[in-house]
Amino acid sequence: MTVFNLRAPSLIPPCLALTAVLAVWCSPTPLLADEPPLVLADAHASQPQPTSETPLVVDSRGRAGGRLVVPLAAEPRTLNPLLATDRPSYTVVRRLHASLVRIDGLSHRTVPALAVSWQVLDGGRRLRLHLRRGVRFSDGEPFDADDVLFTFQVYLDPAVASPNRDLLIVADQPVAIEKIDSHLVDLVFAAPYAVGERLLDGLAILPQHRLRQAYADGTLGQHWGLDSAAEEVVGLGPFRFAGYFPGERLELERNPHYWKTDLEAQPLPYLDRLTFLLVANPETRLLRFERGELHLLEGLSSESFQRLEGSRQRSSLDLRDLGPGLSYSFLFFNLNPLPQGPETGENLAAIAAKQPWFENRLFRQAVSAAIDRDSIIRLVYRGKATAIGSHVTSGNKLWINERLPIPQRSVGNARQLLRRAGFSWRADGTLQDDKQQAVRFTLVTSSSNQQRLDMATIVQRDLAEIGIDLRVVPLEFRALIERLTHSFEYEASLLALGGGDIDPNGSLNVWQSSGGNHLWHLGQKQPATPWEAEIDALLREQLVTVDMARRKVLYDRLQTIVAEQLPFIFLVSPNTLVGARREVGNFAPSILGHPTLWNVDRLYLRVKD
Amino acid sequence: MTHAGHPSAAESITKAPRDHRLWWAAGCLLSLYGLVLLAPFLAPYGAEEQDRTLPYAPPMALHFHHPDHGWQLRPMIYPLRPVAGTYDQYEEDRRRPLELSFWIRREDGRRRLLGTSSQGDSSRGDSSPSRVHLLGTDGFGRDIFSRLLFAGRTSLLTGLLAALLSLSLGTLVGALAGYVGGWVDALLMRGCELLTALPWLYLLLAVRAFLPLDVDPEFALAGTLALIACLGWAAPARLIRGAVASLRQRDFVRAAAGFGASHAALLGRHILPHASGLIVIQLWLAVPRYILAEVTLSFLGLGLVEPYGSLGTLLADGLRQQAFLAHPWLLSPAVALILVVLSYHQMASVHEQRARPIAH
Numbered sequence: 001m002t003v004f005n006l007r008a009p010s011l012i013p014p015c016l017a018l019t020a021v022l023a024v025w026c027s028p029t030p031l032l033a034d035e036p037p038l039v040l041a042d043a044h045a046s047q048p049q050p051t052s053e054t055p056l057v058v059d060s061r062g063r064a065g066g067r068l069v070v071p072l073a074a075e076p077r078t079l080n081p082l083l084a085t086d087r088p089s090y091t092v093v094r095r096l097h098a099s100l101v102r103i104d105g106l107s108h109r110t111v112p113a114l115a116v117s118w119q120v121l122d123g124g125r126r127l128r129l130h131l132r133r134g135v136r137f138s139d140g141e142p143f144d145a146d147d148v149l150f151t152f153q154v155y156l157d158p159a160v161a162s163p164n165r166d167l168l169i170v171a172d173q174p175v176a177i178e179k180i181d182s183h184l185v186d187l188v189f190a191a192p193y194a195v196g197e198r199l200l201d202g203l204a205i206l207p208q209h210r211l212r213q214a215y216a217d218g219t220l221g222q223h224w225g226l227d228s229a230a231e232e233v234v235g236l237g238p239f240r241f242a243g244y245f246p247g248e249r250l251e252l253e254r255n256p257h258y259w260k261t262d263l264e265a266q267p268l269p270y271l272d273r274l275t276f277l278l279v280a281n282p283e284t285r286l287l288r289f290e291r292g293e294l295h296l297l298e299g300l301s302s303e304s305f306q307r308l309e310g311s312r313q314r315s316s317l318d319l320r321d322l323g324p325g326l327s328y329s330f331l332f333f334n335l336n337p338l339p340q341g342p343e344t345g346e347n348l349a350a351i352a353a354k355q356p357w358f359e360n361r362l363f364r365q366a367v368s369a370a371i372d373r374d375s376i377i378r379l380v381y382r383g384k385a386t387a388i389g390s391h392v393t394s395g396n397k398l399w400i401n402e403r404l405p406i407p408q409r410s411v412g413n414a415r416q417l418l419r420r421a422g423f424s425w426r427a428d429g430t431l432q433d434d435k436q437q438a439v440r441f442t443l444v445t446s447s448s449n450q451q452r453l454d455m456a457t458i459v460q461r462d463l464a465e466i467g468i469d470l471r472v473v474p475l476e477f478r479a480l481i482e483r484l485t486h487s488f489e490y491e492a493s494l495l496a497l498g499g500g501d502i503d504p505n506g507s508l509n510v511w512q513s514s515g516g517n518h519l520w521h522l523g524q525k526q527p528a529t530p531w532e533a534e535i536d537a538l539l540r541e542q543l544v545t546v547d548m549a550r551r552k553v554l555y556d557r558l559q560t561i562v563a564e565q566l567p568f569i570f571l572v573s574p575n576t577l578v579g580a581r582r583e584v585g586n587f588a589p590s591i592l593g594h595p596t597l598w599n600v601d602r603l604y605l606r607v608k609d
Numbered sequence: 610m611t612h613a614g615h616p617s618a619a620e621s622i623t624k625a626p627r628d629h630r631l632w633w634a635a636g637c638l639l640s641l642y643g644l645v646l647l648a649p650f651l652a653p654y655g656a657e658e659q660d661r662t663l664p665y666a667p668p669m670a671l672h673f674h675h676p677d678h679g680w681q682l683r684p685m686i687y688p689l690r691p692v693a694g695t696y697d698q699y700e701e702d703r704r705r706p707l708e709l710s711f712w713i714r715r716e717d718g719r720r721r722l723l724g725t726s727s728q729g730d731s732s733r734g735d736s737s738p739s740r741v742h743l744l745g746t747d748g749f750g751r752d753i754f755s756r757l758l759f760a761g762r763t764s765l766l767t768g769l770l771a772a773l774l775s776l777s778l779g780t781l782v783g784a785l786a787g788y789v790g791g792w793v794d795a796l797l798m799r800g801c802e803l804l805t806a807l808p809w810l811y812l813l814l815a816v817r818a819f820l821p822l823d824v825d826p827e828f829a830l831a832g833t834l835a836l837i838a839c840l841g842w843a844a845p846a847r848l849i850r851g852a853v854a855s856l857r858q859r860d861f862v863r864a865a866a867g868f869g870a871s872h873a874a875l876l877g878r879h880i881l882p883h884a885s886g887l888i889v890i891q892l893w894l895a896v897p898r899y900i901l902a903e904v905t906l907s908f909l910g911l912g913l914v915e916p917y918g919s920l921g922t923l924l925a926d927g928l929r930q931q932a933f934l935a936h937p938w939l940l941s942p943a944v945a946l947i948l949v950v951l952s953y954h955q956m957a958s959v960h961e962q963r964a965r966p967i968a969h
Contacts, residue, residue, distance in 0.1 A: 306696065307935070375661045379748055382696045457749060461659055 056112065056132070060262045062585050062604030067273040070296045070597065071285045075278055076250065079233050079241060080224040081204035082154065082162040091594055092276060095252055096138075097204030098236035098259075100129055100148065101197045105590030105598045108398055108502055110197050114143070114205055114236060114259075124192030124546040131183040136257040137207045138240040139231065144182045150208035152177045154215055161221075167199055192544045194551055195505050207234045226250075238269040238601035250276040260601055270585075270604035292316070295584050295605075296596040300577040301451075302382040308579060318580045318587055324386040324395040325576040325591040327498035329455060330568035331367070331443070333358035335521045335528075336488045347489050354441055354491055357433060362421035364566040368407050369414040370466045371459055376572050380454045384575040390559040391510070393573035395591050396502045399552065401559040407570070414466050431467030440469035441491040444483060447474030455571060456494050484519060494571075495519070502592070504542055504555045511535050511558065520567045531565050583607045634955035641949060645762040652755035653723045653741055656918050660740055660750035663689060665697035665936050668745040675706055684709045686741055697935070709741065745938035747926055757942060760918035765949065767830060767919075768900030771838040775899070776892050779842035780881075783849025788857055788876055798850065801843035809840050813906065830903070830919070837902050845891040852884040886960065893957035897950040904946065920946050 076089035084093045100115040115129040135143040155162050156174045168175045173190030180186060193199075210232075214220045224233050226244045233241040236259070239252035252274040260268040277294065279285045286304050289297040290313050300308070308319055338352040357363050373387035386393065389407055392400045422434045431439040443459070445452045456472040463470045470492075475483070483490045497510065497517070509515035513524040513532045527533035535558055542554040562568070578595045580587040585604040589595045597603075644651060671684040685708050687701035713721055723741060744753040786797040816836060856862060857880060865879050881888075900920070907921025920942045927939030 372661075378696070379661060379664050379750075454748065458659075461657065461749075 056260045058260050060602045062270040064270050065272050066605035068271050068295050069275045071279045071294050072276040085163050095239045096235040096237040099203050101200040103201045118197050125189050127187040129185050135259045137234050138255040139234045141209050145179045145185045147208045148185050151206045194545050210234050239274050269601040295581045298578045298595040302384040305577040316582050318582050320578050320589050322576040322591050324393045324573040328573045329496040329571045331494045332520045332568045333492045334490050360421050362417045366414040366417035368569045369410050371462050372409045376455050380451050385572040388570045388573050390563045401556040404563050425467050429467050442471045442473050443492040444473045444475050444490045445494040446477045531561050631959040634952045637952040648758035648762050651722050652758045654752045654755045656756045656759035663746050663750040664748050666746040668938050669742050744941050756918050760920050760923050764900050764920040767834050768896050771834040771899040772895035775838035775841040779845035783846035784853050787850040787853025801846050804843040852887050856880045856883050890957050890960050893953050897953040
């Protein structure tokens with residue numbers, strides 16, 4: 001699942017925003033020497049397996065107590081996991097609730113959570129989950145299979161309209177759930193499902209005893225707002241709701257019934273309180289972090305990161321460059337079939353006249369070859385980005401096709417490709433097509449994203465060198481999305497997408513010809529080109545292939561096609577940059593999901609407040 | 610002087626040549642307009658030329674002491690080289706003093722005022738150390754001095770044009786309303802009030818959204834400014850209307866009317882010359898206002914867009930990335946803008962003092 005990756009979270013369409021935060025991943029960054037490596041006890045590993053009666057033992061040490069203060073860029077809308085679509089809500093909700101299975105930030109693999117272990121049965125059609133015993137909700141009530149059944153029932157109910165519902169539809173059929181006993185449930189898929197237990201990460205298990213009545217009354221959507229009483233909001237996460245102070249902060253307190261302990265049998269989480277301070281302005285966040293008023297900071301721009309590196313406070317900051325994340329920026333052309341005929345507006349007719357250029361693969365390849373990605377990395381990201389040749393960034397170590405070359409700038413090669421495609425140059429250096437039409441087009445991008453505007457400026461200059469007159473048009477984000485997805489009044493665009501999951505299925509809606517984010521040509525009933533048909537077939541096959549090695553072969557092939565056909569001209573993947581105060585122990589940031597809070601149950605403060 | 614105690618606009622300036630403020634302001638404005646009009650010749654580089662090896666280079670210091678030849682009149686620079694391991698830190702390469710040349714010929718055959726003898730011109734790769742950046746460079750290695758000249762040309766000229774347009778309209782409407790009076794006056798003045806009440810920024814946003822994407826940026830800017838001018842005539846029109854209505858009742862105007870002067874003659878020969886002081890003051894005040902309007906629009910991304918510069922786009926660039934601390938030279942457009950606005954206001958202030966009799 002993939003989304004528009006915007007710097008300003010408020011501009012993300014809510015339905016897309018959810019997917020941005022659905023995953024929790026991590027890159028293997030070196031830990032501080034005095035910190036033990038964080039490895040979750042894995043039910044599949046050879047070490048002694050915890051029995052299902054015991055809490056989950058985490059390979060971690062820390063010091064209990066203290067209050068961790070982290071920023072929140074905007075006010076959360078809800079504490080209800082069924083409806084949390086905006087990033088701030090999701091950030092808070094994930095600390096209040098737990099899922100059956102989690103994806104580990106370090107290994108990128110699934111690890112046990114409320115499910116102690118699981119088995120794939122029936123050729124991938126059935127997933128048997130053994131639930132952890134002795135687990136209690138934050139109000140002290142026990143958790144069992146009925147809660148899981150209730151959770152799935154609620155998520156799948158169209159009347160509830162949870163945005164998570166789509167995740168639980170496999171082969172056009174909702175996932176069925178069967179209770180075997182009080183701590184054993186089966187998930188039944190309509191077809192073998194390669195993603196398997198990964199889909200359970202991020203699916204908050206709900207307390208049946210609290211919500212059953214509201215569900216029956218049809219009032220579930222109104223439950224667990226920010227004005228709820230603290231004791232009303234009940235979950236299985238490491239923290240529980242303690243209060244909301246509008247416009248100022250949101251307080252969480254330690255969940256005394258949390259089901260994890262560390263190696264010394266000390267119950268997790270270590271922290272007594274977790275405070276989300278509402279700080280909308282990135283500059284203010286930076287200053288408050290520098291002054292020690294915030295413990296953690298994520299989503300740093302390269303300028304801010306550089307400034308912190310040179311700060312007088314440097315010795316008390318733990319700054320980490322996690323390398324390329326999963327998001328990537330790209331340029332693409334409008335290949336949507338535009339209405340022809342007398343009623344077509346002037347604008348669309350002018351765009352349609354240029355589409356033969358854009359449809360020419362050699363033209364797209366020439367544009368790609370003309371772009372100086374190294375300059376983008378150096379000038380826009382100050383070295384903190386990586387050039388990419390496909391949508392799978394080097395942050396996604398499990399799935400990247402390493403045989404694909406990273407495109408290098410070559411004006412000579414670009415000119416050769418254009419010549420082969422039938423273009424020529426006028427005496428003044430302007431590129432023209434076979435009808436002596438000068439090659440000139442506009443590129444729309446978001447006016448609120450300075451980095452993208454800067455990239456566009458570089459691309460503009462690069463294309464001028466091969467005789468293309470590119471005009472950059474910054475648009476307000478909503479107006480931009482309207483043009484890209486509805487009116488199709490654009491010629492080219494520069495955008496970024498952020499992968500929600502490293503799994504190929506995460507990008508299904510981009511690459512499948514009928515996908516909602518198949519931006520260059522939306523709403524295809526049949527694949528428009530043979531290579532799009534091949535991609536569809538590859539995606540269909542990998543979806544039901546349980547063998548990981550075979551899936552990798554299929555996905556490698558998909559990446560190769562994409563890199564050759566270039567429906568997206570891939571530019572760079574920016575690094576994930578985060579920081580923490582030195583007193584935060586067990587700080588192990590991740591490139592996925594919430595970069596700094598994904599392991600909040602193990603974070604501790606070396607010095608108490 | 611047409612009548613005792615009522616200086617015309619031209620008279621009010623020429624009759625008191627010893628006011629230093631006036632000459633200071635006029636000199637400043639003339640030099641600034643001269644500088645920007647000569648931008649293609651004065652600017653060492655094109656506004657869009659990038660030297661990607663020198664992002665955020667600080668202003669280069671001019672040296673007059675050659676390591677080998679001692680003191681000299683011809684200025685020299687030391688090329689900058691990046692400090693290893695940094696992104697935007699530079700040091701002077703003291704081993705390579707480069708003398709500045711004037712009146713040099715560039716690759717495109719045009720002459721430029723300034724450069725070094727081994728002029729390099731590349732937007733990438735070529736680490737030509739001989740580029741001269743008197744006011745430093747921006748994030749793409751574009752010369753700020755050159756950009757400032759070209760951007761100033763856009764901003765200063767469009768501001769002046771918009772002000773002239775707006776004042777012409779304002780004078781026409783104000784004179785008509787003040788002279789004719791009655792229902793025409795009421796109608797025109799209610800129209801003015803309506804225009805004054807319009808939230809022009811939203812109106813501009815709406816108009817800009819209707820323009821097709823592939824519109825020339827210059828055209829978009831001209832259109833937008835024409836729109837501001839069309840909306841901006843209301844305030845001066847009200848003032849001029851008041852002055853005209855008052856002048857119409859004066860004895861010399863009545864006398865002229867009594868002698869059979871036509872309406873056009875009354876307005877053109879007797880009334881407007883007396884209101885000209887007011888009109889000129891309005892002009893001095895309107896130009897900086899429209900320059901600032903253009904800057905605001907560009908700052909908000911509604912006017913010119915990259916790579917075309919105006920003082921607004923340059924300023925927007927300077928106000929991000931903690932420029933105050935790290936790259937203060939990016940704020941040089943602000944200095945230029947302050948200078949322009951102050952000069953215009955000084956002109957208005959001087960003129961206001963001279964034209965004061967008209968207020969009696």
